[in-house]
Amino acid sequence: MSELKGIPIATAEAPLATGNALPIVHEIETLLNELVVSGKAASIDLRSLPMLPGDYEQLQQWLGEGEVSATIEAFGPTRVRETAVSGVWWVTHYNAEDQVVAEFIEVTYVPEILKTHPADARQAVETLRSRLSQSAETTEGDANAG
Amino acid sequence: MPDNTTLGEKLAQQGISRRSFLKFCATMASLMAMPPTMAAEMAEKLAKVRRQSVIWLSFQECTGCTESITRSHSPTIESLMFNAISLDYHHTLQAAAGTAAEAAREQAMKENEGKYLVVVDGSIPMKDGGIYSTIAGVSNHDMLVETAKGAAAIISVGTCASYGGIPKANPNPTGAVPVSAIIKDKPIINVPGCPPIGPVMTGVIAHFLTLGTIPDLDEFGRPKVFFGDTIHDRCYRRPFYDQGKFAKSFDDEGARNGWCLFEVGCKGPTTHNACATVKWNGGVSFPIESGHGCLGCSEPDFWDKGSFYKPLSTGEWGGGAVLGAAVAAGAVIGVGAALAARKRQDKTSGGK
Numbered sequence: 001m002s003e004l005k006g007i008p009i010a011t012a013e014a015p016l017a018t019g020n021a022l023p024i025v026h027e028i029e030t031l032l033n034e035l036v037v038s039g040k041a042a043s044i045d046l047r048s049l050p051m052l053p054g055d056y057e058q059l060q061q062w063l064g065e066g067e068v069s070a071t072i073e074a075f076g077p078t079r080v081r082e083t084a085v086s087g088v089w090w091v092t093h094y095n096a097e098d099q100v101v102a103e104f105i106e107v108t109y110v111p112e113i114l115k116t117h118p119a120d121a122r123q124a125v126e127t128l129r130s131r132l133s134q135s136a137e138t139t140e141g142d143a144n145a146g
Numbered sequence: 147m148p149d150n151t152t153l154g155e156k157l158a159q160q161g162i163s164r165r166s167f168l169k170f171c172a173t174m175a176s177l178m179a180m181p182p183t184m185a186a187e188m189a190e191k192l193a194k195v196r197r198q199s200v201i202w203l204s205f206q207e208c209t210g211c212t213e214s215i216t217r218s219h220s221p222t223i224e225s226l227m228f229n230a231i232s233l234d235y236h237h238t239l240q241a242a243a244g245t246a247a248e249a250a251r252e253q254a255m256k257e258n259e260g261k262y263l264v265v266v267d268g269s270i271p272m273k274d275g276g277i278y279s280t281i282a283g284v285s286n287h288d289m290l291v292e293t294a295k296g297a298a299a300i301i302s303v304g305t306c307a308s309y310g311g312i313p314k315a316n317p318n319p320t321g322a323v324p325v326s327a328i329i330k331d332k333p334i335i336n337v338p339g340c341p342p343i344g345p346v347m348t349g350v351i352a353h354f355l356t357l358g359t360i361p362d363l364d365e366f367g368r369p370k371v372f373f374g375d376t377i378h379d380r381c382y383r384r385p386f387y388d389q390g391k392f393a394k395s396f397d398d399e400g401a402r403n404g405w406c407l408f409e410v411g412c413k414g415p416t417t418h419n420a421c422a423t424v425k426w427n428g429g430v431s432f433p434i435e436s437g438h439g440c441l442g443c444s445e446p447d448f449w450d451k452g453s454f455y456k457p458l459s460t461g462e463w464g465g466g467a468v469l470g471a472a473v474a475a476g477a478v479i480g481v482g483a484a485l486a487a488r489k490r491q492d493k494t495s496g497g498k
Contacts, residue, residue, distance in 0.1 A: 010403070043182035045175075074166035093169050099428060102173040104182055112186055113172075117164050 017054025024049070024105070025062050031107040032087050041108035063088060063105075072113060076101075080111055153230050154193030160229070167193065177424065178349050178361075178371050188356045192230065198355055199254050199262040201293060202236040205286040206279045206313045206322055207268025211304040212238050214341035215348065217427070230355055234262075248282050251293070259296040263354065266290065266325050269306040269313045273321030290328055299333045299360060300325060303347055305443060308336035308367070315449035326367065333360050336367035340443035343424050346372045366446065368418065377414035377440050380422035383407070401437060411455035412439030419444040 024044060031042040046056075064084030072078040076096040082089055089111050093102040106112075151159075157167060171192065172185040180188075204212075216239075233239060234254035235247065242250050254262060268286075271278040276285035284292075294300060302325040305311040313322035326334050337350055350369055353361050361369040378384070386392070386406040393401035393410055406412070414422075417440050421432040433440055439455075442448040452460070 007402070041183075045182045047176050048179060072165055072169075074163055074169050078165075078169055093173060095428075097428075102169075102176045104172070104176075113165055113168055120164055 016052050017058060018050050018052055019055070020049050020051055021055045021058035021062065024059060028063075028085070028088055028105060028107060032085070035087055035107050035109070041106070041112075043107070044105040046103040046105060063090065070114060078113065080114060151197070152193060153195045153197060156197065156229055157193075162229075164189075164193075174349060174352050177345055178353060191356050192352075195230065195355055197230065197232040199258040200231045200233050200265060200351075201251055201254055201262055201297075202233065202239075202265045202267070203286075203290060203293060204237045205266065205268030205270050205290070205307070206320065207304065207306055208312075209238060209267075210341040211267040211307075211347070212236070214339075214344045215303070217344055231263075231351065245282070255293060255296050261298050262296065263351070264293055264297040264300045265351075266300060266302050266307040267304045269310050269322035269324060270328060271313070271320035271322050273319070278320040287328060290325065294329045294332055297332055299335065299354065300329060301335045301337060301347075301350060301354075302326065302367075303337045303342055305338040305340045305446075305448070308338040309446035311340065312449055314447070334367060335360055335363065335369060337372075338366075338368060338444040338446075339419060340441070340448075342444070343372075343420055343426060345424055346420055364418070366418075368444070372420040372424070373418040373444065375418065375420075375423075377417050377419060377422045377434070381414055381434060382422070383434060396437070407434055407437075407439040409457050410439050411453060411457060413442030413445075413448070413451075413454075413458060414440040415458060417442040417445055 024046075027044060031044075034040050034042065066082030066084050066086070068080075068082035070080040072080065076094045076098070078091065078093045080089060080091050087107055087109065089106045089108065091104045091106055091111055091113065092100060095101050154164075154167075168185065168189045171189040172182065175182060175185040175188055202212075232254075235251040237247075240247055240250070268279075270276070270286045270290060272287060276287040279286045281289055302308045306313060306322075307325050310318075310322050310324050313320055314324075324336075326336070335350060335354075337347055339346070349372065350361065353359075353369075361371055364370050364373060366373075378387075381387075383404060383406050386404070387408060391400060391403075391405040392408055393405045395401070396410060401407075401410075408414075412434065414434065421440070422434070425432045425435070441454050442451070
C-alpha cells in the first residue's frame with residue numbers, strides 16, 4: 001500500500017477567465033449614462049454571473065481605484081470602494097468570518113448603504129435632545145449646590 | 147402572547163443597525179436571484195413586518211432539516227431569520243415541554259388564525275391508524291390536519307415531508323406519505339433535500355415574509371429559483387463530462403484530477419437542487435466538489451432507485467426518456483462507459 005507522500009501533487013495553471021469582464025464594463029457604461037441622464041441608480045450583482053478570478057482581475061483593471069474607501073461594520077465588514085470611473089462603486093459584503101457573502105457594482109452618486117436613514121436621524125435628534133437636557137439639569141444642579 | 151413589535155423595532159432593541167439589515171437583504175436578494183435594487187425595498191418591507199408566527203411540526207424525521215437550518219456560515223446572517231419569525235412550536239428548539247408545549251402551539255394557532263406559517267419535517271405514517279408516530283397521544287395525521295386548518299401556507303422541508311423520503315422507502319412499513327398527500331386545500335411549498343441547504347430554507351421563508359406570496363413552483367412543488375436547474379447544469383466538473391474524462395473508481399487518477407463522477411454513480415443530471423451554486427456550509431463545497439457523486443436526494447423516491455454507485459445510464463432512474471433529455475450530448479460516451487462501469491461495479495461489490 002503506497003504511502004501518503006507517494007501520491008503525486010499536480011498543480012493547476014494560472015486561473016482562467018470566462019471573458020465576462022468586458023460585457024460588464026459595457027453594461028456599466030449603459031447604466032452610468034442612465035444615471036447621468038435620468039438620475040436613476042442601478043446595481044450589478046457579480047455573484048449572478050459566472051466569474052473566475054481572472055475576470056475579477058480584468059474588471060478591476062478596467063475600473064481602477066478611486067479616491068474613496070469606506071468600511072462598514074455590520075455583521076462583518078462591508079468594503080465600499082469608489083472606482084476610478086466616477087459614479088461606479090465596488091461594494092463587497094463579508095460575514096463575520098471574512099467570507100464574501102455578496103458583491104455588487106453600484107452605479108450611483110453614493111451607495112445606499114453609506115447613507116444615514118431618515119428614521120435613524122429622527123431618532124437621533126430625540127436622543128441627543130434628551131442627553132442635552134439631562135446634562136443641562138446636572139450643570140444647574142452643580143451651580144445651585146455650589 | 148402576541149408580539150406586536152415590528153421586526154425593525156425588535157432589531158433596533160437588540161442594537162442591530164439598519165445597515166446590517168440592508169446588508170442581510172442584499173445577500174438574500176442575491177441568493178434568490180432577485181434584482182439587486184430589490185434589496186432596499188425588501189429591507190423596508192421586512193422592517194415593518196410584525197413577527198410571523200411559525201409552527202414547526204416534526205413527524206417521522208431524523209432532525210436533519212433542523213440541523214441544516216440552524217447551521218449558518220455566519221452566526222448572525224441566518225439567525226436574523228429567527229428574529230423575523232416567532233417560532234411558536236419546535237420540538238428541538240423550544241424551551242417548553244409536554245403539555246406546556248402543546249398549549250403553546252394551540253395558543254399560537256388561535257391568536258394567529260389564518261396567518262401562521264406551518265413548517266413540516268418528516269413524513270406522516272398512515273398504516274394501522276397512524277399509530278407509528280404520535281405526539282402527546284395524537285397521531286401525526288390528526289395533528290397535521292388540525293394545525294393546517296388555520297394556516298396561511300405550509301412549507302414541507304426535506305424530502306420526507308415533500309415526497310415521503312426514507313420512511314417511505316421499500317418496504318414502507320409505516321405507510322409513510324408526504325404532506326401533500328393529506329392536505330389538499332392550502333398552498334404547499336416543497337423544499338426537498340436530505341437535508342435541504344440551510345440558506346435555501348431561510349430564503350423561502352424570507353420570500354414569504356417580504357413579498358407575502360408563494361415563489362414560482364415547478365411541477366413537484368419546488369421553488370424554481372432554487373430547484374430550477376439540475377446539479378449537472380451548474381456543475382463545475384461539466385467540462386470533464388463534455389470531454390469524456392471520467393473517474394472510473396474512487397481515488398484513481400481521474401478522481402484525483404477532479405474529473406466527472408458520472409461513472410461512479412453521480413445522479414447530478416436528473417437532480418434539481420442548488421448544491422452546485424449555493425453549495426453547503428456557507429459555500430464551502432458540495433458532494434461532487436468533495437469527490438463523491440450526487441445522491442439525488444431532492445428527488446422523489448431517490449432511496450429506491452438502485453445503487454448510488456452505478457451510473458445513471460444503467461437504467462434504474464426512469465430509463466431512456468428521462469436520460470435522453472439530460473445526457474443527450476454524452477450518450478455515446480455515457481452508455482459505453484456505463485456498461486464497462488457496471489461490469490466493474492458488479493465485480494467489486496458482488497453485484498449489489
